[in-house]
Amino acid sequence: MTTTDHAARAAARRSAKPGRKVLIRVKRCEGPGKPSRFETFAVTIERGANIISCLQQIAANPVTVEGTRTTPVVWDSGCLEEVCGACTMVINGKARQSCSCLIDEYAPAEGDVITLEPMSKFPVVRDLWVDRSRMFHNLKRLRAWVPIDGTYSLGAGPRESSDAQESRYKLSTCMTCGCCLEACPQFLLAETPASWDTSFVGAQAIGQALLFNSHPTGAQLKNERLEVLMGPGGVSDCGNAQNCVKVCPKEIPLTEAIAAIGRAATIRGFTRFFTS
Template sequence: MKTVRLKIKRRESENAPSYWEEFEVPYRPAMNVIACLMVIQKNPVNAQGQPTTPVAFESNCLEEVCGSCSMVINGKARQACSALIDNLKQPITLEPMDKFKVIRDLYIDRQAFFDALRKVKAWVDIDGSQELGQGPRYSRQVQELRYDISRCMTCGVCGQVCPNYSSNTKFIGPHVAPQVVSFNLHPNGAFNKEERLEALMDEGGIFECGNSQNCVTSCPKEIPLRQSIAQVKSEVTWSGIKSLFTK
């Protein structure tokens, strides 16, 4: 019987020591990493034949649109649902994205990444949900760029691969730069443009980015990170200079 061999980095809780556990599950065509973890749930026995606990992990949509199942697979941070077994070298190693708080095994807490969106006011500041007529018209070109950015799932992969992002550093994370660009491009979102740039001016802001470009090559949704980061850096600089003269 053809099998899939997996080596999974596990830990019982945030501060517990981590250890590797190996598994061997029956192969099925078109199988992905999540399908393997589901097999382990149904038969929690390791490769040595010893009973163990099912591996804790996050998943939801299984079609790479929700951002839940990020983990480090064969050394690369990515979504587990789209990691097809046929394309992976075995034994397949699975590790949690440890730049974030590890709850257990592959299960992590990415709250910091969501909080960052709040800091840069990643929203259009509407007056409310009451009837106020149609939204502003804008061009297809602007819409298409905003759409490309708006597919960011806050999956955390860009943070995991960033040498400047960790729980010990202040950097807010690469993912906010495209959001700032997108909301500043929206005709009404632009009303809060300066506030968004200001939020990225100081400690933990956009200049903590060391331009490694790891985020650019790792983003599963090919969000325009390179252009966004460059643009935000330049705008934050100009905004800073401008404020020197107006204060």
């Protein structure tokens, strides 16, 4: 977020009056393959209200502004503190976490409207809840873990510089939220798992491949990860539009990660050519 965005949001927070009514316009869908429609609800805003608290208010009394009783809106959430990524949805056209989205910043005046939609790159389960399984599948595809069995003590790990720890720490803050994939023109919706192993893995998985390739023990699987990333749906599918890095709520340097993995894949390609 830019300094201008921060300033605009702080100004909106200062001007917002508790007790005002705002309109929450929600894209509803009863299940996979079902048609969607919009419903609008009026909610009363108290200081500190966020999207989740508005959805809870709607769930307690699911009546639209037209006075029609409907079903409670369905959404996903877990930590409620921007750590698990589960509550990610498209808010006024941009994917972000609904638990940290303050109404005072988005709808500071009486009658303001906020539009909520599910992310478009993942299959809708119902309403605002999407199935993000493909992201976890991609982590498995890339063996994004440290290969130890954990059944006995291996003693102290290798020593590392604080710079190396710091750069890995940033990558480790990924919460698998999907914002980078929602913004990526190369990452497309796949309704079924049939194409998951050949379609673009996306910036999130590439960032995690770099995280584990940079880990002294995780690097044992470095070549296996690079082989997958050199194949169909790998790093060469990135079109370098750089949308991902602009929207990541954890400010993970995704384009740097993509470039680093691209270089490693090139070296791996040469090594393989000269040693095979």
